[in-house]
Amino acid sequence: MPKANAFYAQSGGVTPVINASAAGVIETAALHKQQIGKVYAGRNGILGALTEDLIDTSKEPRRNIRELINTPSGAFGSCRYKLRSIEENRAEYERLIEVFKAHNIRYFFYNGGGDSADTCLKVSQLSKKLGYPLQAIHVPKTIDNDLPVTDNSPGFGSVAKYVAISTREAALDVASMCSTSTKVFILEVMGRHAGWIAGASGLAAEKSGDAPHIILFPEVPFEQARFIDKVRKTVEKRGHCVIVASEGAQYADGAFLSDSGITDAFGHAQLGGVAPMLANLVQSELGYKNHWAVADYLQRAARHIASKTDVEQAYAVGKAAVEMAIAGKNAVMPVIQRKSGKTYRWSVGEAPLERIANREKAMPKRFISSDGFNITAAARRYFAPLIQGEAYPTYSGGMPRYVTLKCVPVPKKLKTRFDP
Amino acid sequence: MPKANAFYAQSGGVTPVINASAAGVIETAALHKQQIGKVYAGRNGILGALTEDLIDTSKEPRRNIRELINTPSGAFGSCRYKLRSIEENRAEYERLIEVFKAHNIRYFFYNGGGDSADTCLKVSQLSKKLGYPLQAIHVPKTIDNDLPVTDNSPGFGSVAKYVAISTREAALDVASMCSTSTKVFILEVMGRHAGWIAGASGLAAEKSGDAPHIILFPEVPFEQARFIDKVRKTVEKRGHCVIVASEGAQYADGAFLSDSGITDAFGHAQLGGVAPMLANLVQSELGYKNHWAVADYLQRAARHIASKTDVEQAYAVGKAAVEMAIAGKNAVMPVIQRKSGKTYRWSVGEAPLERIANREKAMPKRFISSDGFNITAAARRYFAPLIQGEAYPTYSGGMPRYVTLKCVPVPKKLKTRFDP
Numbered sequence: 128m129p130k131a132n133a134f135y136a137q138s139g140g141v142t143p144v145i146n147a148s149a150a151g152v153i154e155t156a157a158l159h160k161q162q163i164g165k166v167y168a169g170r171n172g173i174l175g176a177l178t179e180d181l182i183d184t185s186k187e188p189r190r191n192i193r194e195l196i197n198t199p200s201g202a203f204g205s206c207r208y209k210l211r212s213i214e215e216n217r218a219e220y221e222r223l224i225e226v227f228k229a230h231n232i233r234y235f236f237y238n239g240g241g242d243s244a245d246t247c248l249k250v251s252q253l254s255k256k257l258g259y260p261l262q263a264i265h266v267p268k269t270i271d272n273d274l275p276v277t278d279n280s281p282g283f284g285s286v287a288k289y290v291a292i293s294t295r296e297a298a299l300d301v302a303s304m305c306s307t308s309t310k311v312f313i314l315e316v317m318g319r320h321a322g323w324i325a326g327a328s329g330l331a332a333e334k335s336g337d338a339p340h341i342i343l344f345p346e347v348p349f350e351q352a353r354f355i356d357k358v359r360k361t362v363e364k365r366g367h368c369v370i371v372a373s374e375g376a377q378y379a380d381g382a383f384l385s386d387s388g389i390t391d392a393f394g395h396a397q398l399g400g401v402a403p404m405l406a407n408l409v410q411s412e413l414g415y416k417n418h419w420a421v422a423d424y425l426q427r428a429a430r431h432i433a434s435k436t437d438v439e440q441a442y443a444v445g446k447a448a449v450e451m452a453i454a455g456k457n458a459v460m461p462v463i464q465r466k467s468g469k470t471y472r473w474s475v476g477e478a479p480l481e482r483i484a485n486r487e488k489a490m491p492k493r494f495i496s497s498d499g500f501n502i503t504a505a506a507r508r509y510f511a512p513l514i515q516g517e518a519y520p521t522y523s524g525g526m527p528r529y530v531t532l533k534c535v536p537v538p539k540k541l542k543t544r545f546d547p
Numbered sequence: 548m549p550k551a552n553a554f555y556a557q558s559g560g561v562t563p564v565i566n567a568s569a570a571g572v573i574e575t576a577a578l579h580k581q582q583i584g585k586v587y588a589g590r591n592g593i594l595g596a597l598t599e600d601l602i603d604t605s606k607e608p609r610r611n612i613r614e615l616i617n618t619p620s621g622a623f624g625s626c627r628y629k630l631r632s633i634e635e636n637r638a639e640y641e642r643l644i645e646v647f648k649a650h651n652i653r654y655f656f657y658n659g660g661g662d663s664a665d666t667c668l669k670v671s672q673l674s675k676k677l678g679y680p681l682q683a684i685h686v687p688k689t690i691d692n693d694l695p696v697t698d699n700s701p702g703f704g705s706v707a708k709y710v711a712i713s714t715r716e717a718a719l720d721v722a723s724m725c726s727t728s729t730k731v732f733i734l735e736v737m738g739r740h741a742g743w744i745a746g747a748s749g750l751a752a753e754k755s756g757d758a759p760h761i762i763l764f765p766e767v768p769f770e771q772a773r774f775i776d777k778v779r780k781t782v783e784k785r786g787h788c789v790i791v792a793s794e795g796a797q798y799a800d801g802a803f804l805s806d807s808g809i810t811d812a813f814g815h816a817q818l819g820g821v822a823p824m825l826a827n828l829v830q831s832e833l834g835y836k837n838h839w840a841v842a843d844y845l846q847r848a849a850r851h852i853a854s855k856t857d858v859e860q861a862y863a864v865g866k867a868a869v870e871m872a873i874a875g876k877n878a879v880m881p882v883i884q885r886k887s888g889k890t891y892r893w894s895v896g897e898a899p900l901e902r903i904a905n906r907e908k909a910m911p912k913r914f915i916s917s918d919g920f921n922i923t924a925a926a927r928r929y930f931a932p933l934i935q936g937e938a939y940p941t942y943s944g945g946m947p948r949y950v951t952l953k954c955v956p957v958p959k960k961l962k963t964r965f966d967p
Contacts (some may be wrong), residue, residue, distance in 0.1 A: 141723050171726040199716055201723035208727055288945060296619055296848035299949060303561050303621035306591040307628055312844060330946065402841070403820055420843035421822075424732060428716035431852055434945065514945035525708060525854065525934035526750065529719060 130162060131233035133452070134176060135184075136169030137201040137268075138208075138239030138246065142282030143289075143430040144441035145238055145268045146195040146202050151445020152236050152266065153184050153192050162453050167230060167537055172206030173237070173246060177219065177547045179226050179539050186535035194530035196442060197520040199430035202532050208547065210246045213256050222545045223250065224259045229540040234262055234452045238445075240269030240280070244460065245484040251458035264448040265460040265480055268441070270427045272323035273487045276478040277462035281444055282427070284437030284513035287327030289429040290316050290371070291514060293422065294331035298338030298369045301418070305367035311358060311409050311417035313370045314339075315402035316426060322346050322490050324426075325373035327510050329502035338369035339501070343401070345375035346490055347499035349384055355412045357500060362415060372401045431527050435516025440473065447475040471512035550582060551653035553872070554596060555604075556589030557621040557688075558628075558659030558666065562702030563709075563850040564861035565658055565688045566615040566622050571865020572656050572686065573604050573612050582873050587650060587957055592626030593657070593666060597639065597967045599646050599959050606955035614950035616862060617940040619850035622952050628967065630666045633676050642965045643670065644679045649960040654682055654872045658865075660689030660700070664880065665904040671878035684868040685880040685900055688861070690847045692743035693907045696898040697882035699933055701864055702847070704857030707747030708934035709849040710736050710791070713842065714751035718758030718789045721838070725787035731778060731829050731837035733790045734759075735822035737846060742766050742910050744846070745793035747930050749922035758789035759921070763821070765795035766910055767919035769804055775832045777920060782835060792821045851947050855936025860893065867895040891932030 135152050137145055149168070156163045168182040169175025175182070182203055184192065195202055213220050227233070237247040244265045251263035267274050272283035294314060301312040318324040322344030331338055340361045343349060361368040376384045385401045402419035409417050440463055447461035458480045466472040494506035502510075520527040555572050557565055569588070576583040588602040589595025595602070602623055604612065615622055633640050647653070657667040664685045671683035687694050692703035714734060721732040738744040742764030751758055760781045763769060781788035796804045805821045822839035829837050860883055867881035878900045886892040914926035922930075940947040 137723070141720055174726065198719070200719035203723075204726055205723045206727045207724075291945075292851055292947060293845050293849070295946065295949065296850060297844040299618070299620035300561055300844045300848040303557070303623075303625045304627075306594065306624055307626045314845075400820070400823055403823065418843050419841065420845050421839065421841045422845065423838050423840035424717040424720045425713050425734075425840050425842065425845075428720040429713070430716060431712055436945075511944060516945065517939070517942055519937070519939070522937055524931060525711075525856075525936060526715065527712060529715065 130164055132164045132231050133166045133234035133236060134169060134227065134232045135166055135236040136172045136175055136238065137203055137205045138172040138237060138243035139205060140270065140427065141201040141205050142268055142270050142427055143199040143285040143433045144282055144438050146198045146200070147438050147441035148238050148266050148268060148281060148445035149202060150192055150195040151442040152449055155446040155449040159449065159453050163234060163449070164231070167232065168203040170534070171204035173208055173210065174206045174547055176223055176226055177545050179541050181230065181537035182534045183537045187532055191530050191532055196438065197430065198529040199428045202530070203534070209242050210249050212249060213252060219547070220253060220257060224253060224257060225541060227259065227261065230537065233260055236264050236266055236448050238266040238268050240271065241274060241483070241485060241487060244274070244480055248458060248480040248484045251480060254457065262452050262455070262457040264451050264456065265483065266444050266448045267460055267462065270324065271318060271321060273321050274483060275486045275488045276482055278465040278473070279463055279513055281437060281441035283323060284434035284440070285429070286317070286324055286426050287330070287510060288434045288514035289426050289432050290324055290328045290422065291330035292432060294328040294339050294369065294371055297420065298331060301367045301369060308416055309418050310362050310366070310415040311368045311370065313372060313402045313405050313417065313419040315372050315374055315400060315419070315421045318345065318373045319375040320345060320487060322373050325371050326490060326494060326502050326506055328371040329506065330510055330514065336365065339371045340365070340368050341370040341500045342502065343370065343372040343376040344490070344495060344499070345373050345377055347495060348379035349376055351408070355408070358409055359413055370405065372405060374401055376401050430520055430529070433518050434514045435518040436513060438518040443475050451477060471515070550584055552584045552651050553586045553654035553656060554589060554647065554652045555586055555656040556592045556595055556658065557623055557625045558592040558657060558663035559625060560690065560847065561619070561621040561625050562688055562690050562847055563619040563705040563853045564702055564858050566618045566620070567858050567861035568658050568686050568688060568701060568865035569622060570612055570615040571862040572869055575866040575869040579869065579873050583654060583869070584651070587652065588623040590954070591624035593628055593630065594626045594967055596643055596646055597965050599961050601650065601957035602954045603957045607952055611950050611952055616858065617850065618949040619848045622950070623954070629662050630669050632669060633672060639967070640673060640677060644673060644677060645961060647679065647681065650957065653680055656684050656686055656868050658686040658688050660691065661694060661905060661907060664694070664900055668878060668900040668904045671900060674877065682872050682875070682877040684871050684876065685903065686864050686868045687880055687882065690744065691738060691741060693741050694903060695906045695908045696902055698885040698893070699883055701857060701861035703743060704854035704860070704933035705849070706737070706744055706846050707750070707930060708854040709846050709852050710744055710748045710842065711750035711934060712852060714748040714759050714789065714791055717840070718751060721787045721789060728836055729838050730782050730786070730835040731788045731790065733792060733822045733825050733837065733839040735792050735794055735820060735839070735841045738765065738793045739795040740765060740907060742793050745791050746910060746914060746922050746926055748791040749926065750930055750934065756785065759791045760785070760788050761790040761920045762922065763790065763792040763796040764910070764915060764919070765793050765797055767915060768799035769796055771828070775828070778829055779833055790825065792825060794821055796821050850940060850949070853938050854934045855938040856933060858938040863895050871897060891935070
């Protein structure tokens with residue numbers, strides 16, 4: 128195999144550990160200098176390739192690459208940009224070939240979720256459809272945990288850990304206040320299409336009756352009367368009630384709870400939020416004093432409390448992607464495989480991108496309790512290993528040290544510009 | 548001094564480290580068995596005294612008391628209940644004496660903020676006004692950092708650390724997304740009357756131009772046009788803008804930004820939230836895609852990322868309170884004193900409760916930058932030492948181990964009931 132350069136980019140919503148995958152790719156490529164020359168990172172995902180905005184990772188001090196393992200979010204910039212098919216937008220693919228050819232890029236590593244797997248799959252067809260020799264490997268990442276085939280998605284375990292810990296902590300707070308003050312606490316978490324993240328909050332409970340008392344999943348249609356009844360009974364029995372709601376919680380007709388329907392003076396839709404909506408509902412129906420929190424980016428950037436297992440898996444899929452490329456693979460993705468047995472063990476396997484792209488893995492029904500308000504023992508067995516271990520960043524002056532890369536640009540070789 | 552028992556209780560909003568003060572009180576009392584018999588904790592603050600609902604802390608395994616140092620929120624239950632004056636409600640004070648006499652309680656340790664200091668001051672007058680010999684010592688605690696005399700309030704340092712870290716992490720997230728997606732991120736933090744917590748987010752910045760780009764303080768009247776202009780300029784210059792808003796952000800006339808003025812179908816006031824209000828404003832005025840988070844209880848329960856300095860100070864004021872009682876003091880509060888010099892050093896001093904109760908310490912003007920949107924170097928010098936050091940709880944199965952006390956009740960001795 129002739130020596131060539133590699134392209135690496137980050138795509139879609141970032142995670143606390145996507146940079147660990149970047150480190151896995153870059154450090155592993157450096158171990159295979161016979162096959163892989165330089166790793167050029169795309170600034171802002173695939174856009175970096177289209178605009179020839181490349182970063183020379185070999186100009187980065189090695190310790191900076193190492194520190195990526197401890198740094199959340201996308202160090203090279205991410206993007207929300209989906210390629211159309213080669214048939215629909217041939218110009219984009221020709222541009223990619225132009226850039227790749229100019230910089231002798233024959234390896235393409237794309238680090239993202241379901242949409243990005245689709246982009247990666249399309250790029251993998253360059254070789255067959257347009258005759259440019261390229262191997263495209265997708266590196267899995269998504270806090271939503273909705274990638275198929277893989278047992279779990281790097282990024283999810285850390286968000287699960289953050290949400291479970293935050294739920295346990297806030298539950299202690301409301302439990303200590305409920306005698307004379309706050310009786311209901313509502314935490315809104317991410318997951319618009321699937322309840323994986325909301326479900327992970329169930330790990331906060333050590334025994335039956337512990338918080339969270341109610342979890343609202345997108346998978347379970349919201350029935351107001353049943354919900355209110357459950358809140359009332361929980362407060363009557365335990366003095367307080369802790370609710371974790373997925374941002375995707377919805378009615379039977381598919382309408383989101385967060386669609387408030389209220390518009391401001393200018394006619395703009397009032398941005399919702401499931402948590403404040405539920406808080407109003409509890410207030411008006413039951414009169415309980417309540418507090419609510421919306422974790423939003425805090426949950427998916429919280430590297431300070433990342434799961435060690437998740438960090439290790441994120442690195443491992445980056446490493447495996449390079450090894451697959453070296454082995455001549457194309458249009459594949461490393462996946463996490465859970466081994467059977469009582470002790471949690473995992474290995475990295477391989478899946479064709481056709482089985483990954485544009486498919487969402489829903490949470491299985493057997494993970495949701497029969498009343499629809501909590502998780503089952505099977506769910507706990509699935510979730511628990513993914514949050515194992517702490518992987519603290521180093522601190523300086525009381526603050527975590529997150530690396531900012533130098534991001535030295537690769538000199539442009541093309542005269543033509545391209546506006547995606 | 549005759550040997551007698553002690554009463555300890557937690558009051559007002561809880562913190563990540565109030566239980567460390569409880570450990571300081573209980574463990575230090577155990578070192579002075581000649582003077583102090585048992586420590587009885589009030590269930591739900593002063594209510595535990597009024598209702599004779601006492602917990603025998605001597606029945607708690609020693610390791611449980613030790614683990615209080617690592618456990619957030621109020622292990623004995625807190626309350627929001629303010630005593631009126633002896634003149635206004637003599638019956639309440641006579642009831643306290645009845646309970647204290649029945650259980651030979653002559654030491655009163657009350658762990659709270661400004662309102663609780665007022666309660667403690669009133670209880671300290673039992674001796675002089677009603678002839679019951681009692682020493683009342685207030686143990687300072689409030690995330691709001693608004694207690695006077697003391698350099699800082701135990702509880703604040705940990706919330707400051709959480710907010711600064713969360714801001715830095717979320718800022719990395721939006722920075723990596725802003726090319727094609729989210730350009731503005733808004734984090735709402737606590738502090739209805741003073742901007743201490745919002746100000747601490749400024750520690751997220753390592754150099755000029757770093758996030759947070761805008762901090763909204765209650766102390767600085769909100770001017771919409773100036774705010775929008777600053778957001779627009781920041782996005783134009785840096786690609787994104789991170790905003791930290793105090794829940795107490797307000798207009799020049801004192802109206803809170805969170806008062807949306809919107810009512811739901813039943814005529815109930817729509818619960819606001821500064822962050823969603825600002826998000827709507829940014830959306831409608833500038834059209835920037837944005838995300839927002841409301842930290843709420845998450846920030847004040849986040850023992851997992853508490854400040855080591857804060858934990859140590861919380862323990863120290865509990866310890867000092869007992870030592871003051873042993874020394875015969877009444878109506879005083881231990882305070883944190885910052886020593887002069889380049890390296891941060893602190894000691895515990897003493898202040899009379901008359902100088903503490905019902906006085907709020909506002910953030911000094913010299914801590915707020917001249918444009919009103921950030922903190923000054925003087926503020927950084929004040930805040931920085933308070934978040935120093937990490938004091939991780941122990942973990943089991945990926946989750947922090949927080950102790951749940953047995954809370955063995957003290958048998959009631961009184962026939963009479965009292966309904967506060």
